[in-house]
Amino acid sequence: MKRVLLILGTRPEAIKLAPVFHELKRRDSKFDVRLCVTGQHRQMLDPMLAFFGMRPDVDLRIMRANQSLNPLLSRLIARLDPILAEYKPDWVLVQGDTTTVAAAALAAFHRNIAVGHVEAGLRTGNKRAPFPEEINRRVAGVVADAHFAPTRAAMMNLRREGVPRDQIALVGNTVVDALLFTAELVGSPPPSLPAKIATLPEGRKVILVTGHRRENFGDGLAQICAALKEIEERLLDIEIVYPVHLNPNVRKPVMRELGRCSRIHLLEPVDYPSLVWLLKRAWLVLTDSGGIQEEAPTFGIPCLVMREVTERPEGVRRGVARLVGANRQRIVSEVLRLHRDEAAYRRMARGGNPYGDGLAARRIADWLEKGSCDPFRGGV
Numbered sequence: 261m262k263r264v265l266l267i268l269g270t271r272p273e274a275i276k277l278a279p280v281f282h283e284l285k286r287r288d289s290k291f292d293v294r295l296c297v298t299g300q301h302r303q304m305l306d307p308m309l310a311f312f313g314m315r316p317d318v319d320l321r322i323m324r325a326n327q328s329l330n331p332l333l334s335r336l337i338a339r340l341d342p343i344l345a346e347y348k349p350d351w352v353l354v355q356g357d358t359t360t361v362a363a364a365a366l367a368a369f370h371r372n373i374a375v376g377h378v379e380a381g382l383r384t385g386n387k388r389a390p391f392p393e394e395i396n397r398r399v400a401g402v403v404a405d406a407h408f409a410p411t412r413a414a415m416m417n418l419r420r421e422g423v424p425r426d427q428i429a430l431v432g433n434t435v436v437d438a439l440l441f442t443a444e445l446v447g448s449p450p451p452s453l454p455a456k457i458a459t460l461p462e463g464r465k466v467i468l469v470t471g472h473r474r475e476n477f478g479d480g481l482a483q484i485c486a487a488l489k490e491i492e493e494r495l496l497d498i499e500i501v502y503p504v505h506l507n508p509n510v511r512k513p514v515m516r517e518l519g520r521c522s523r524i525h526l527l528e529p530v531d532y533p534s535l536v537w538l539l540k541r542a543w544l545v546l547t548d549s550g551g552i553q554e555e556a557p558t559f560g561i562p563c564l565v566m567r568e569v570t571e572r573p574e575g576v577r578r579g580v581a582r583l584v585g586a587n588r589q590r591i592v593s594e595v596l597r598l599h600r601d602e603a604a605y606r607r608m609a610r611g612g613n614p615y616g617d618g619l620a621a622r623r624i625a626d627w628l629e630k631g632s633c634d635p636f637r638g639g640v
Contacts, residue, residue: 263292265349269300269360271308272551277355278312279437279621290629296343298322298336298360307531318343329392336363344371351376357397365403380407381414382571389569391475408624410615411574431623432636435554436616442536450534464499465543472505473548480586484566485517487591492523495599500524553581554615562608564594580611
């Protein structure tokens, strides 16, 4: 029986590792599975763990208010080391590109424990965009012994970096597994959504906004807020729904600039079922996030990415996403174009999802159990 320790710290990690956790748990004759939670994002993480029925075996409660990266990284490695020494897993599984991922991969390497990296191979080629995520995932990529690539492009990035082919499994993205599971459960507006959002008339076009990237702090976020205000003023059939991240570098300027706009609805961070319902209800997504770029195509929702580069270029190539930067003019121009040009909108909406098919967790478990899996064939 293989001992597998999953280590996660943020809400996106919980969402994307939940299908893997349950698939490994289901194979209880093959795997002894433990879950370690660092608590890098405490308030946004706990509801995800509860929703997906993931009870941590270890909770490090590492979060500090407005924490900076170097103290966070050092605390993570120091707190993870005795956990690894006590449990002695055969595999540590991490997901994505957070500071928890970089710390866990390094801590496991120092203990000579094999590392499996879920969502491996994403690259922008710019170490400062997104910051610090690009370096975090490169660190994990250097350390990892198994690379679970979501798309063919991600796999080719790893091959160009010299990763042996037999260490890479093309599995699709586990976020699609989690999304399809959640969508089946969410038929009506979740009770946690405010009534004014749950009862928006069907004729209103909803733009769902998410934004929290560090590289957009300051001027970038000011440009985004100015764009949203202009869109509200010019398009009278639009309702903008913006769940605002808890980071004060996001929250303060957003509340200050948009708090009085009647058709811009600023929400507290929403739970995952509410986000899925909002996504299904949306006409368009504006985001600087990563995961929602992978989720929106499943529901046929065009996605405008408020970044200059993306480590998820498959959506751009497929035509379901478009880069607009954190730039007021480009954001407004593209929203207006999609609003007036129904054919252009339909082309984006009908592109399909290049990121996954809902079977990624099964492929990861197969690979850990047997050393191989049937590859995901739907990606770009």
